[in-house]
Amino acid sequence: MGSEAEGVSIAAGAALGGKVVASYMEGTGVYVSCYNILTVGVRYGVPMLLLVSYVGSFADRRNSFLYVQRGTKLIPQLEALDVQYQVIRNGEGLERKVKDAVRMMNSLKQPVALLFTEDFTL
Template sequence: MEAALAEKIVGSLKAAGVNLITFVPETRLSEMLPLIEKDEFFKLVPVSSEAEGVSIAAGAALGGKVCAAYMEGPGIWVSSYNIVTVGVRYGVPMLLIVGYVGSMADKRNTFLYVEYGIKMVAQLESMGIEYQILRDGDGLETKIADAVRMMNALKKPVALLFTGEFTI
């Protein structure tokens, strides 16, 4: 991902009030991590599994933080139990920032990723998760703000799937 796009994501998250982000490092959006790390507005929480990333974000959200769990696409499967258990069933708002690997617009799509990509939407829909697919930086701040408003209205996780220009 180009540096300008990484800055745009981080600026948009900050503008939307997201102030705690759990993460397992991944391959498409990773350029945003150093930017988040050096900005004291954010609490950046490295985790060992996307599963605990979701549950830690849930706990922090109940404690008053505006939270996101950042992961690569397969992390949605790793954390599906946690998304349903503490996110959906308990009703806790959080943003799922997902590197949408294996999707049609993924510029680095290979056999390593494609099976996750083609099943992602069905997986999210099976859990009742609202989502947006983001292919470029146009209107990014508005789209992230919309997702945060949606997660707060629903009191459930909402996913942003980053592909296209974000995967270069």
């Protein structure tokens, strides 16, 4: 993909065509794609999973001045978009957590985000 923005919109089209979809992106991708998340995902009510590496968060083991501004504003950004999210710190119960998120996105018919940090940043 040339941009997370189109990734979200392509995923939305595939979801409307009957696929269970996930869009994987670094935290910056949420900023890049917030227009698409809002205008297609949220406004149209399209279930999709956003798998986001939570770079620049407290638990980011490789945090630096390069990432931290993106990390500290990521959750406010998602909350502004009214996107439900969970922070995932390690692989314990990961399959169940992903299934929980899929169930939530299908029930809400909205994008839902999983933010991966801590052990996933090593």
